[in-house]
Amino acid sequence: MKSRLIHKLHVALEKRFPEKRLFLRSDTETRFIRLKPETQLVAWTGGVVVVSWTIIATAILLMDSIGAGNFRAQAQRDQATYEDRLNVLSVERDTRAAEAVAAQQRFSSALDQISLMQSELLRSEDRRRELETGLEVIQANLRTTMTARRAAEDQIAALEAALAGDGTAPGGFAQSGDAAGTVDLLADALAETAAERDKIASDAEFALSHAAEMELELRLLQERNDQIFRQLEEAFTVSVEPLDNMFRAAGMNPDNVLGEIRRGYSGTGGPLTPLQFSTRGGDIDPDAARANGILGSMDRLNLYRIAAERIPFDMPVTSGFRFTSGFGMRWGRMHxxxxxxxxxxxxxxxxxxxxxxxxxxxxxxxxxxxxxxxxxxxxxxxxxxxxxxxxxxxxxxxxxxxxxxxxxxxxxxxxxxxxxxxxxxxxxxxxxxxxxxxx
Known part of the structure; x- marks a missing residue:
């Protein structure tokens, strides 16, 4: 059975690979090599395997080469994109830095302007108080003048009544021996009283007109002070609120920060000496309360300035850099x-x-x-x-x-x-x- 199967296989191979002889001739003899179907099958199979392996290896090498080229090209494109992005970020950072410098300059200019406005406000308040004091003096003089005027008018009325009645002067006026002397004396007294009355009336009219002018000036001054107060309050609202937000964004409580800065300057003569607004011994009026509130905001702003200089809000590198690695996990480790x-x-x-x-x-x-x-x-x-x-x-x-x-x-x-x-x-x-x- 086994020999029969081998014979059939040999017959089938002879149809595809008939037996061949390879002759080798020399000068003296001739030899040949018999190539059986089985030998030809083995040689053909080996050739096919070698050719197939060569084709597959070549294809793999080509694919690796193409893949490596694509990878390098992709890496170069990614690197170019990354560098472009870094350049954009660098330009944006430079722009932000320039804006920060400009904002700081505007902030300094605003502080200078606030200082000037504070000085003007204090001068205006002093002037207002002087005007109020002068107005009170004028009103007191006016009341005294009006009282004297009424007294003079009563005295004139009494003299006129005495002359119209029996022609004799009331007690307190000297009398002469004859009627002519009495008339002359009364005429002189009436003339003096009339002159004094006219002078008192003139003084009263001047005092009234001057008081009206001072009241107008005082009202204009109060309106000017109110405008200064509004400008200062708006300036401090715009300046202080972003600073509050800055400290909160950094995870810090603004009140705790200001409290620690204030404790650092608790001694006298330091840069944070408490600011006061003098009321000259009187009750604090609304303007004085507003002024004290503004001065408190100035004190808070000054404390913020000192705190900002002590907390690392600024950049450690200011020119010619780019960000490469941020805070967090990197390569399996914490950066x-x-x-x-x-x-x-x-x-x-x-x-x-x-x-x-x-x-x-x-x-x-x-x-x-x-x-x-x-x-x-x-x-x-x-x-x-x-x-x-x-x-x-x-x-x-x-x-x-x-x-x-x-x-x-x-x-x-x-x-x-x-x-x-x-x-x-x-x-x-x-x-x-x-x-x-x-x-």
Whole structure:
């Protein structure tokens, strides 16, 4: 059975691959090699396998080459798109920075104008009080004059009645020995009384006209004061509310911030000496209350200015940079700051007033600077090329503290910027965005 099956298979192969002989001739003899159907099948199968493998391998290589080219092209396109986006963000950041500078200049100009308006308001209030005092004096003189006038008129009436009755002067007037002397004496008394009456009437008329002028001037002055009050109140509403929102956006309670700043200047002679509006011993009138409210807003604005200089609302890098990594998870690890990519040597500035607590090498951070600010806030600046401050040194907002570098565990020149509150890292963009919304 088995030999029969092999015979049938051999017959079938002979139909496809008939037996062939390969002759090899030399000078002395001739030999041949017999190629059986089975041998031809094996050779044909091997050739097919080799050709198929060559075609498949070539196709795979071509597909890999095409795929790699597409991937590189896609990566280049993504990189170009990313760089375009970064350029747009850089332009937008520069625009925001310019707007912040312009807003800060407008803010300073508004403060100067408010100071001038405050001085004018105080002068106007002093003038108003002087006018009120003068008006009271004039009204007192007028009442005295009117009383004297009525007394003179009563005396004249008494004299006229005495002359019309029996021709004798009442007691209090000297009498002469004859009627002519009495008449002359009465005539002189009447003339003097009439002159005094006319003078009193003239003085009263002058006092009335002058009082009317002073009342008009006082009313105009009050209207001017009311206009100044409204302008000041509107200016402080526009200036203080964005600052309240800025501190709240940074997760800080404005009242607590102002309270701590005020406690820092509790001594006399400091920049936050309480502002008072003198009422000169009298009751506080509505204008004085409004003035005190405005001065309180000025005190609040001044406290906000001091607090803003002590909290890192500003940018640590102001020119020639782009954002590369933000706060959050990155490559399976927590990234506790924001990265600013820029050429080596780009200046790094302090975003707020503070004291340098560390300046040296720190493992993966490379050259590291730590600055302690108010309210338990600490900022860190890592991978520096150069440090320009020492431990214990006080820095002010805008002071240059170092240069961007590539030290430590870094893949390229950049600044790793951190903000920590009570030792806990927070997103620096919270403070930066809060400051950009105002400044």
């Amino acid at each position: 506790n700051g924001t990265d600013f990519a820029a050429p080596i040597g780009t200046p790094i500035v302090a975003p707020a007033d503070g004291v340098v607590t560390f300046a040296g090498w720190s493992s993966g951070y490379g050259r590291l600077i730590k600055v302690q600010h108010a309210f338990g806030i600490e900022t860190r600046y890592a991978h520096l090329n150069r440090m320009r401050v020492d431990v214990g040194q006080r820095v002010s907002r805008g002071d240059r503290i170092g240069d961007i570098g590539n030290s430590g565990r870094s893949t390229g020149p950049h600044l790793h910027y951190e903000i920590r509150v009570g030792g806990r890292p927070v997103n620096p963009m919270i403070y930066i965005r809060a400051g950009q919304d105002v400044f």
